[in-house]
Amino acid sequence: MGTAAARDARVRRLCRPLLVGDAWVLHRFLIHRSLRIHPITDLAEYLNHPDIINVLHVPHPGIRTLRLGFPQKVGGEAACLAVRTAAGLALQKRVAGVVTGPISKESLKMAGVPFPGHTEMLARLSRASHVEMLMAAGPLRSVLVTRHIPLKKVPGRLTKNNIVSAVRWIDPWLKKVLGLKGKPRWAVCGLNPHAGDRGLLGREEIGVVAPAVKALRTQGLSADGPLPADVAWAKHVQGEYDAVASLYHDQGMIPLKTLYPRGVVNITVGLPWVRTSPGHGTAFDLASGRKPYSGADPSATIDAALWAMKITRHG
Amino acid sequence: MGTAAARDARVRRLCRPLLVGDAWVLHRFLIHRSLRIHPITDLAEYLNHPDIINVLHVPHPGIRTLRLGFPQKVGGEAACLAVRTAAGLALQKRVAGVVTGPISKESLKMAGVPFPGHTEMLARLSRASHVEMLMAAGPLRSVLVTRHIPLKKVPGRLTKNNIVSAVRWIDPWLKKVLGLKGKPRWAVCGLNPHAGDRGLLGREEIGVVAPAVKALRTQGLSADGPLPADVAWAKHVQGEYDAVASLYHDQGMIPLKTLYPRGVVNITVGLPWVRTSPGHGTAFDLASGRKPYSGADPSATIDAALWAMKITRHG
Numbered sequence: 335m336g337t338a339a340a341r342d343a344r345v346r347r348l349c350r351p352l353l354v355g356d357a358w359v360l361h362r363f364l365i366h367r368s369l370r371i372h373p374i375t376d377l378a379e380y381l382n383h384p385d386i387i388n389v390l391h392v393p394h395p396g397i398r399t400l401r402l403g404f405p406q407k408v409g410g411e412a413a414c415l416a417v418r419t420a421a422g423l424a425l426q427k428r429v430a431g432v433v434t435g436p437i438s439k440e441s442l443k444m445a446g447v448p449f450p451g452h453t454e455m456l457a458r459l460s461r462a463s464h465v466e467m468l469m470a471a472g473p474l475r476s477v478l479v480t481r482h483i484p485l486k487k488v489p490g491r492l493t494k495n496n497i498v499s500a501v502r503w504i505d506p507w508l509k510k511v512l513g514l515k516g517k518p519r520w521a522v523c524g525l526n527p528h529a530g531d532r533g534l535l536g537r538e539e540i541g542v543v544a545p546a547v548k549a550l551r552t553q554g555l556s557a558d559g560p561l562p563a564d565v566a567w568a569k570h571v572q573g574e575y576d577a578v579a580s581l582y583h584d585q586g587m588i589p590l591k592t593l594y595p596r597g598v599v600n601i602t603v604g605l606p607w608v609r610t611s612p613g614h615g616t617a618f619d620l621a622s623g624r625k626p627y628s629g630a631d632p633s634a635t636i637d638a639a640l641w642a643m644k645i646t647r648h649g
Numbered sequence: 650m651g652t653a654a655a656r657d658a659r660v661r662r663l664c665r666p667l668l669v670g671d672a673w674v675l676h677r678f679l680i681h682r683s684l685r686i687h688p689i690t691d692l693a694e695y696l697n698h699p700d701i702i703n704v705l706h707v708p709h710p711g712i713r714t715l716r717l718g719f720p721q722k723v724g725g726e727a728a729c730l731a732v733r734t735a736a737g738l739a740l741q742k743r744v745a746g747v748v749t750g751p752i753s754k755e756s757l758k759m760a761g762v763p764f765p766g767h768t769e770m771l772a773r774l775s776r777a778s779h780v781e782m783l784m785a786a787g788p789l790r791s792v793l794v795t796r797h798i799p800l801k802k803v804p805g806r807l808t809k810n811n812i813v814s815a816v817r818w819i820d821p822w823l824k825k826v827l828g829l830k831g832k833p834r835w836a837v838c839g840l841n842p843h844a845g846d847r848g849l850l851g852r853e854e855i856g857v858v859a860p861a862v863k864a865l866r867t868q869g870l871s872a873d874g875p876l877p878a879d880v881a882w883a884k885h886v887q888g889e890y891d892a893v894a895s896l897y898h899d900q901g902m903i904p905l906k907t908l909y910p911r912g913v914v915n916i917t918v919g920l921p922w923v924r925t926s927p928g929h930g931t932a933f934d935l936a937s938g939r940k941p942y943s944g945a946d947p948s949a950t951i952d953a954a955l956w957a958m959k960i961t962r963h964g
Binding site: 439482489528531534535537562563568572584587593595 | 720754755758765796797798799800801803804840841842843845846847849850851852853877878879880882883886887897898899900902903904905906907908910930
């Protein structure tokens with residue numbers, strides 16, 4: 335629920351964490367009884383103490399009907415209110431960045447929110463013309479060229495232009511945030527088994543991906559591909575590339591989560607402010623019972639907060 | 650080229666390795682000059698000595714025109730001849746099993762061979778009614794429900810029946826070969842991001858994968874799913890499952906190759922004899938120059954040979 339990340343010593347060394355949401359929920363389901371929830375309505379009321387969790391109280395009138403562990407309208411509405419408030423603070427530069435928690439796409443839908451997830455909602459709230467989703471874990475990074483769409487729609491959505499624009503968008507950001515001396519080295523994945531095996535197993539590599547890689551190189555970027563996705567990832571892990579351009583969600587998420595099951599971070603690049611998020615779902619399965627979320631692992635949220643600080647410093 | 654695996658001490662402790670192919674190629678491009686190529690035309694001529702590489706000579710009249718490192722007709726023809734010969738020996742039970750080398754699908758096509766790869770060719774040569782492809786690396790195993798087809802064809806090819814039959818086919822084999830006490834525990838992947846997120850990101854999970862998992866459970870197997878592919882793999886790596894049912898080639902190959910870049914083994918289950926293969930391609934990029942294949946890593950071929958022996962003992 336964010337409290338573990340807010341009290342983490344590494345996080346607190348680098349910033350003053352503030353939770354945003356309905357303080358009643360946090361108070362009601364607080365795991366660490368040594369902590370004190372301090373609801374505030376203005377940032378001036380912030381109390382800087384390791385045992386105090388400051389919560390900017392964003393009340394939802396129906397919050398007491400919330401049942402943990404299920405997608406529901408009130409959950410979607412409360413999450414949406416909290417996200418809007420946090421985004422507003424970031425836009426006004428009153429906070430350095432925002433770490434969003436996981437959100438239930440189903441709850442959002444029940445609440446009538448017309449976005450499939452945070453990234454799209456935040457882009458609209460911030461009037462950002464172009465955002466890209468970068469996933470990071472340990473020394474690995476990948477941009478997802480297509481995101482939350484059914485697999486069968488992926489081949490039709492891929493264009494030379496969306497591959498080029500995703501890589502071009504992330505490239506200077508990556509160089510700056512990681513402090514790379516040379517050009518970021520990109521591996522661009524193919525779509526099909528063996529990257530299409532010269533057209534025998536699919537032709538998107540020939541028609542779409544290879545022209546995109548050629549265009550990136552012409553524009554002065556360091557990009558190789560189309561590489562078979564398994565080869566691209568194996569080489570990225572071995573340090574031969576700085577980042578992988580994944581053409582669809584699972585092409586990037588499978589290797590990241592397999593290698594770093596608790597440490598995947600989602601970074602939105604292109605907002606006028608810093609936004610990161612843990613790269614996992616709502617864990618509704620851990621949210622029920624007498625001690626909700628007591629078995630949850632805060633690592634990814636902590637990593638997301640540390641990434642947010644890194645971007646604030648270098649981005 | 651197989652010589653490194655044939656002289657490997659672990660391999661030689663467990664079997665008497667025999668290479669099958671045109672002996673001229675092996676002689677011409679031999680890296681280890683301390684070894685001697687011993688061409689034979691009958692198994693009775695086998696010489697059992699660590700410095701001698703026995704080669705069942707399968708001559709191809711045009712072999713001297715072979716240029717290493719390129720797909721070509723003569724390469725496809727010679728490979729096909731060697732595979733047919735080895736399969737014949739296995740069918741006659743004159744060898745315990747066959748480890749096939751990587752093959753160029755393009756060379757096969759140039760040679761007019763009407764199979765996309767080994768697996769399909771061997772199934773036909775052995776009149777096997779049903780074969781499945783199991784990929785193994787370290788403690789990880791995955792059946793590929795669909796194999797060498799373009800990604801855009803995957804959703805249309807998936808059926809409840811091919812998921813059920815792939816898992817059912819491998820299940821008893823896995824129990825026997827791995828010596829498992831209980832039922833093999835299967836994780837069945839979803840097709841879409843987040844396994845479709847209850848239908849919001851695709852409906853194949855609801856229409857195809859969930860009914861397949863239900864059928865497997867009804868038939869007494871231990872199967873969970875559809876799980877998001879990244880979750881299924883992360884849990885398999887953590888030991889929660891004995892095997893993953895991957896719905897398409899890269900869903901299985903990306904995590905295997907990312908974690909074990911040099912140790913993926915391809916096992917055909919359903920032939921009347923034992924067949925394994927290294928899970929990588931021809932490495933044509935390493936085949937040119939003055940010392941062809943000198944930078945190649947024989948680990949996967951050695952692992953394939955060790956798996957073949959394991960299956961011979963327990964399968």
